[in-house]
Amino acid sequence: MISMSFRYLVSSFSLLLCFGFIASDEFNCPPLPPLARPAQSVHELRPQDIKVVMTLGDSVTAAFAAMGRQDGIKDLYEFRGISWFIGGDPNAQTIFSFLRHYTPNIIGGSLGSHFVELCYGPICPPDQYRPKQDVFNAAQSGAMVPNLKKHEFTYLYEQLTLNPSVNMRDDWKLLSILIGFNDLCIGCSGDVPYITADDFETNLRSVIEEVRSKIPKVFVNLVEIFNMSMIYEKSKTMPHCEDIHRLLPIECLCVFLEGKIGDDTRRDIDNYAAKYNERLRKLAKEYSEKNYQDFAVVVQPGIRDGTAKNTPIDFMSDVDCFHPSLVAHQAFAKVIWNNLLTPAAQKTSNFDFKAPFVCPTNATLIYTN
Numbered sequence: 001m002i003s004m005s006f007r008y009l010v011s012s013f014s015l016l017l018c019f020g021f022i023a024s025d026e027f028n029c030p031p032l033p034p035l036a037r038p039a040q041s042v043h044e045l046r047p048q049d050i051k052v053v054m055t056l057g058d059s060v061t062a063a064f065a066a067m068g069r070q071d072g073i074k075d076l077y078e079f080r081g082i083s084w085f086i087g088g089d090p091n092a093q094t095i096f097s098f099l100r101h102y103t104p105n106i107i108g109g110s111l112g113s114h115f116v117e118l119c120y121g122p123i124c125p126p127d128q129y130r131p132k133q134d135v136f137n138a139a140q141s142g143a144m145v146p147n148l149k150k151h152e153f154t155y156l157y158e159q160l161t162l163n164p165s166v167n168m169r170d171d172w173k174l175l176s177i178l179i180g181f182n183d184l185c186i187g188c189s190g191d192v193p194y195i196t197a198d199d200f201e202t203n204l205r206s207v208i209e210e211v212r213s214k215i216p217k218v219f220v221n222l223v224e225i226f227n228m229s230m231i232y233e234k235s236k237t238m239p240h241c242e243d244i245h246r247l248l249p250i251e252c253l254c255v256f257l258e259g260k261i262g263d264d265t266r267r268d269i270d271n272y273a274a275k276y277n278e279r280l281r282k283l284a285k286e287y288s289e290k291n292y293q294d295f296a297v298v299v300q301p302g303i304r305d306g307t308a309k310n311t312p313i314d315f316m317s318d319v320d321c322f323h324p325s326l327v328a329h330q331a332f333a334k335v336i337w338n339n340l341l342t343p344a345a346q347k348t349s350n351f352d353f354k355a356p357f358v359c360p361t362n363a364t365l366i367y368t369n
């Protein structure tokens, strides 16, 4: 009883924080004049050019547990409609919705919520997608980098080809990839070795090449990952987290170990994250040197240097004190939106969710360098 009402207090408090954040921080960039002509190359894309949005990724992009404590089984839901990049619910604070301000008939946004679509280590059960809700959000909870090409891309490509609103040849498409957290967690659990940086890179290159060879006109948004030690530090500042990890030691337990072994494990896992990020930058550089005119791979550092201090107070879902909350999804959306509309040399990497939205003028590009 006491713990019930405490939980109620905590969740009402979280709700207040969420609404506070939404109210003070809505996307209200002014509309743009129509384009004089559509982009002739990927290096001159503007927000109004994007017709199709799609993603590959893991539970972060599937928005697992993002709406916090629910009733019973719904604690295990994905809230794809508010997923930071591609959520398509009305009024969602997502990159898909920001783009919809400029292109009302943009497609790909995922909708609503449903039971988790879960991969188990390297195995993703076939046919767990719900295309009416997932649309072009091919992320699967638990996915690792080897799952992207065989499992997620297969779904995405099929949906693209089946959808009569997609003009495969002419539409400009924005694809986001945020992956690596599960590769890190499986490694730090000690059951199997870490995926090496070489394997991480090889897997990612193979899915990117698959995209390039099968889908014309794509801008690939590669998102650098943050240190998982941040989640541990953050959980220390969130009073209801300690109990949850004691009760529910299921996800990435190695990040939450105490004492010297905990510190050593977190140092290892953070070092791997840094290596994976280095490979993302290497891949982006490689593609930049190829200088394709209808395909680009751009790395976004916006959330990379997130720490317990420079991320929103209510960063983790109160379901598991691990997955990003609604507030975190909105912060990801803003930070990566700002990265997209900022040239490489000026992009921020310190999770600057308090910065104002970058509002595009008719001279702003979705920058490739």
Ligand SMILES: *[C@@H]1O[C@H](CO)[C@@H](O)[C@H](O)[C@H]1NC(C)=O
Binding pocket: 227, 267, 270, 271, 274, 304, 305, 306, 307
């Ligand atoms: C992330 O961890 C690495 C390795 O320990 C460290 O060098 C880096 O400073 C950390 N980044 C942040 C933002 O704390």
Ligand SMILES: *[C@@H]1O[C@H](CO)[C@@H](O)[C@H](O)[C@H]1NC(C)=O
Binding pocket: 033, 036, 362, 363
């Ligand atoms: C931006 O819009 C203004 C006014 O409509 C126009 O004069 C100018 O040429 C436009 N610039 C570009 C790059 O389209």
